[in-house]
Amino acid sequence: MARTPDRKAGLLADVRALAEQHLAPHAGAIDTEARYPAAALRALGAAGAFAAALPASQGGQDLDLAAQAAVIDAISAVCGCSGFLAWSQAAAAATVAFGDNPALQQALLPELADGRLGAGSGLSNALRHLAGLESLRLGARHSGEGYLISGVLPWISNIAPGHVFISAAALEDGGLLLFLARGNANGLALEPCPPLAGLNGSLTHTCRLAEVYVPAADVVAGPETSTALLLRLRGWLALSQTGLGLGIVDGCLHDIREAGHTQAELNRHLPEQEDTLAAALHSARERTRRLAAQFDDPAAYADVLRLRARSAELALRAATAALLHAGSRGYQLRHPAQRRLREAGFFAIVTPALKQLHKELAQLERGSRRAA
Numbered sequence: 001m002a003r004t005p006d007r008k009a010g011l012l013a014d015v016r017a018l019a020e021q022h023l024a025p026h027a028g029a030i031d032t033e034a035r036y037p038a039a040a041l042r043a044l045g046a047a048g049a050f051a052a053a054l055p056a057s058q059g060g061q062d063l064d065l066a067a068q069a070a071v072i073d074a075i076s077a078v079c080g081c082s083g084f085l086a087w088s089q090a091a092a093a094a095t096v097a098f099g100d101n102p103a104l105q106q107a108l109l110p111e112l113a114d115g116r117l118g119a120g121s122g123l124s125n126a127l128r129h130l131a132g133l134e135s136l137r138l139g140a141r142h143s144g145e146g147y148l149i150s151g152v153l154p155w156i157s158n159i160a161p162g163h164v165f166i167s168a169a170a171l172e173d174g175g176l177l178l179f180l181a182r183g184n185a186n187g188l189a190l191e192p193c194p195p196l197a198g199l200n201g202s203l204t205h206t207c208r209l210a211e212v213y214v215p216a217a218d219v220v221a222g223p224e225t226s227t228a229l230l231l232r233l234r235g236w237l238a239l240s241q242t243g244l245g246l247g248i249v250d251g252c253l254h255d256i257r258e259a260g261h262t263q264a265e266l267n268r269h270l271p272e273q274e275d276t277l278a279a280a281l282h283s284a285r286e287r288t289r290r291l292a293a294q295f296d297d298p299a300a301y302a303d304v305l306r307l308r309a310r311s312a313e314l315a316l317r318a319a320t321a322a323l324l325h326a327g328s329r330g331y332q333l334r335h336p337a338q339r340r341l342r343e344a345g346f347f348a349i350v351t352p353a354l355k356q357l358h359k360e361l362a363q364l365e366r367g368s369r370r371a372a
């Protein structure tokens with residue numbers, strides 16, 4: 001798709017138009033009826049929505065992380081489930097791009113970038129492990145030119161037999177392996193998770209791996225580089241995901257304005273108003289844009305966590321406000337305010353979850369007090 005001179009603005013305009021056309025009419029069904037937005041994701045992928053920050057040589061838009069976060073924000077303002085699917089796809093592509101397997105990058109990045117190959121990011125466990133919260137759930141042992149991987153990951157979204165996912169496993173002889181697994185691999189069972197409160201169209205599965213063979217060609221990073229890669233990537237993942245929360249806030253502002261058409265007189269007595277939420281949204285977006293340039297600077301990591309936590313709290317606040325402004329109409333199950341409450345709840349519990357963020361921040365603050 002041709003870009004205007006301001007390529008970022010052009011990409012965002014395309015994404016907004018596609019989201020309005022393909023997602024707005026179906027957001028409720030995607031959330032509650034498990035309708036996977038396949039056609040919308042294909043169109044968004046073709047427009048460059050999953051690869052804003054990748055170089056053109058890898059099938060990307062040659063923009064930056066701020067643009068990727070803004071794209072996820074624009075999608076999530078219309079449908080949080082689709083925003084999370086876009087994030088999952090972009091995160092998987094970014095992980096391969098950050099890796100040290102040029103042949104894999106050449107073979108798969110163009111297809112990951114434009115969404116022809118659906119992809120999930122199963123890195124919660126590895127990231128929580130890195131934060132000292134849990135042990136690795138997958139183990140890897142050498143087998144011929146590759147590895148056999150076993151274990152269970154309770155949640156991976158955007159995964160199906162024709163898709164791939166990225167995850168990490170503990171190697172038998174020490175160290176961490178970052179790998180790409182095929183959704184139809186022998187030994188991989190994809191169990192649909194029980195009905196969810198929301199995001200039912202997210203193709204979320206429990207993944208059971210029983211000696212799944214991952215050839216060397218599908219290794220994203222070996223034990224020498226994988227931890228450094230994750231340490232660089234975690235800021236990228238958290239900041240791009242901030243777009244999900246800020247898009248949900250934007251959607252709540254839309255619902256508050258809608259309610260104002262008929263209930264403005266009474267609604268002005270509510271403690272939370274559109275202008276304060278809009279100001280907080282603007283400031284969080286600005287902060288995302290500025291921090292994006294420092295996503296892999298260890299000195300900025302605490303600020304990234306603070307921003308990610310602030311956006312989760314803002315999304316919860318905005319979703320509650322949207323319900324209160326919508327009143328009894330907003331209590332109907334199919335009202336968007338109900339969906340946004342579920343979306344905001346999801347954003348607060350997905351890795352890095354609010355409780356993880358506050359724990360990590362407390363640890364970092366204790367560390368810097370000790371160093372002072």
Ligand SMILES: Cc1cc2nc3c(=O)[nH]c(=O)nc-3n(C[C@H](O)[C@H](O)[C@H](O)COP(=O)(O)OP(=O)(O)OC[C@H]3O[C@@H](n4cnc5c(N)ncnc54)[C@H](O)[C@@H]3O)c2cc1C
Pocket residue numbers: 088120121122123124125134154155156157158196199202204349350351353355356
């Ligand atoms: C709808 C949905 C989609 C998700 N998609 C992804 C994804 O695409 N990729 C990804 O990496 N993570 C995904 N997750 C996981 C998410 O990112 C968090 O890691 C997870 O919710 C744990 O968050 P928590 O900090 O609240 O820990 P808690 O929920 O408090 O969990 C504590 C421990 O219990 C484990 N646990 C939680 N649920 C189960 C379960 N059903 N079976 C066994 N153990 C369990 C957790 O892994 C953790 O070790 C998804 C979660 C949900 C609800």
